[in-house]
Amino acid sequence: MSLRVPVDLDRRLEKLAAEEHTSKSALLLQGGGVGTATARTPTGDQRGFGFRDESRR
Structure with missing residues (x-):
């Protein structure tokens, strides 16, 4: 998978990766893991009836 990130974010990832002695890919995977x-996620009746969580707008 290829991922394009804005130049500013790429620079910040590069700096953080160097400080943490890791790769930019590892940082992105870590961030994706935290986010997911x-x-x-919908539970119970929300799944069955397709309700949306309006607070997430």
Whole structure:
């Protein structure tokens, strides 16, 4: 998979990766893992009836 990020973000990732002695890819995977772990998912009746969580707008 290829991912294009804005130049400014790429520079910040490059700097952080050097400081943490890791790769930019590892940082992006870590961030993606955190984001998916904390994302709310529909439960119970919400799934069955297709309700949307309006608070996430």
